[in-house]
Amino acid sequence: MRLEYFEMIDTVTLFDAAQQRIVCRATVPDASPVFEGHFPGHPLVPGVLLTETMAQASGYLVLGLNRLSQMPFLMAVDKARFRTFVEPGAVLVIEAALTVEGSGYAATKASITADGKPVCDAELRFRLMPFPAELGALMRQRTAAIGLVPEAVTS
Amino acid sequence: MSSTFETVAGIISETCDIPREKITPASHAIDDLGIDSLAFLDIAFAVDKAFGIKLPLEQWTQEVNEGKAPAEQYFVLENLCARIDGLVAAKTA
Numbered sequence: 582m583r584l585e586y587f588e589m590i591d592t593v594t595l596f597d598a599a600q601q602r603i604v605c606r607a608t609v610p611d612a613s614p615v616f617e618g619h620f621p622g623h624p625l626v627p628g629v630l631l632t633e634t635m636a637q638a639s640g641y642l643v644l645g646l647n648r649l650s651q652m653p654f655l656m657a658v659d660k661a662r663f664r665t666f667v668e669p670g671a672v673l674v675i676e677a678a679l680t681v682e683g684s685g686y687a688a689t690k691a692s693i694t695a696d697g698k699p700v701c702d703a704e705l706r707f708r709l710m711p712f713p714a715e716l717g718a719l720m721r722q723r724t725a726a727i728g729l730v731p732e733a734v735t736s
Numbered sequence: 737m738s739s740t741f742e743t744v745a746g747i748i749s750e751t752c753d754i755p756r757e758k759i760t761p762a763s764h765a766i767d768d769l770g771i772d773s774l775a776f777l778d779i780a781f782a783v784d785k786a787f788g789i790k791l792p793l794e795q796w797t798q799e800v801n802e803g804k805a806p807a808e809q810y811f812v813l814e815n816l817c818a819r820i821d822g823l824v825a826a827k828t829a
Contacts, residue, residue, distance in 0.1 A: 656774060683784055684793040686777045708777055 582634075584613045584626075589634040590675065593729040596645050601679035603642035605727070607634060609671045616669060626667040631701050632658055635691035639677040639705050643687045645729050646679065649721055653687060653707035661703035671695045677705075685709055740787075740817040740824075747782040748813075751775065761814035766807065773797075789823040 582589055595604035609626055616624035636655045643653040667673070674694045681688035686709060692702035712720070724730065741761055748765070749756040752775050765771045771779070780791045799805040809815055 656777065681781065681784065682790075683777075683780060684790055684795070685797070686781060688781065706777075706781060708774065 582607045582609055584610065584615045584630060587633065587637075588723075589630070589637045590641065590727050593641060593727050594674075596642070596729055598646060601642070601646060601682075603638055603645065603677050603729075605638045605641070605675040605677075607673045607675060609667060609669050609673065611669045613669075624669050626671075628661075628663045628701070631663065631667065631693060632661060632703060634673065634675055635677065635693060635701070635703055636705055636707075638675040639689035639691050640707065641724060641727070641729050642677045642679060642689060643707060643709070644720060644724060646682075647709070649712075649717065649724065651709040652712045652716060652720065653709055655705065656686070656708045657706035659704040659706070661701065663701045664699045665695075667693075667695060667700055673700065680704070740820050741813065743786055744779075744783060744813060744817055744820065747779055747786065751778045751782055759813065761812075761817070763813050764808065765811040765813065765816070767811075783820065787820055787824050789820065789827060791820070791823070 582591060589607055590605045591607045593603060593605050595602070597603070615627065615630070619625060619627050636658075640653045640655075672695060675691065677689045677691040679687060680690050686706060688704065688706045690702070690704050693700040745756060745759040748754060748759055748769065748771070752769070752771055754769055759769065763769050765776065776793070780793050784790055796805070796810040800807045800810065810819065
């Protein structure tokens with residue numbers, strides 16, 4: 582994870598097109614400017630960044646399923662629950678499953694665990710739009726960097 | 737159509753915080769009710785779930801943007817409800 586750059590996902594460990602499911606992994610850095618404010622002397626990953634982490638895993642799932650044909654933008658977060666604290670150095674497992682494939686939108690259920698224990702979960706929705714200029718190439722680069730290569734996936 | 741309309745009107749009222757009494761079968765979702773495209777996706781999500789269908793929003797939007805269909809055809813609620821009924825019927829046929 583590079584919190585300051587919003588690079589929340591380190592690797593994709595499973596992409597299952599048939600089950601419309603993804604599992605990712607991310608290690609919280611030991612140090613980050615984020616922890617200087619949240620909170621001084623008591624570093625915790627903010628819930629909003631855990632939400633972003635679930636959103637990115639979901640987003641990569643959608644990108645994998647649509648083979649990077651449309652960009653998912655987060656449009657709704659429902660039923661978000663934060664069940665425990667996440668400290669520097671934690672290893673997170675992020676799972677997301679597609680629940681609805683609509684026309685122009687997609688919905689997922691996502692969760693994060695650490696050491697097998699639930700950290701947080703939420704239902705997320707994304708607006709699907711054509712890639713803005715240059716973002717397509719960037720996302721292609723980023724998905725390859727984390728090990729998600731939709732071209733190689735057979736559904 | 738009347739029960740479809742009641743369901744859709746309830747969804748719109750709840751999703752967009754519009755008083756239920758302002759929503760009529762003749763209401764234009766965009767022009768009369770001020771629903772924007774993002775809010776309409778919220779409505780589509782709830783409609784898809786309620787009726788077990790997939791509103792072809794992208795196709796409709798494309799047709800309207802390309803001038804192949806008037807927006808009223810899809811976004812006046814009585815017309816929208818008729819299309820929902822058609823999709824439900826097609827699903828169960």
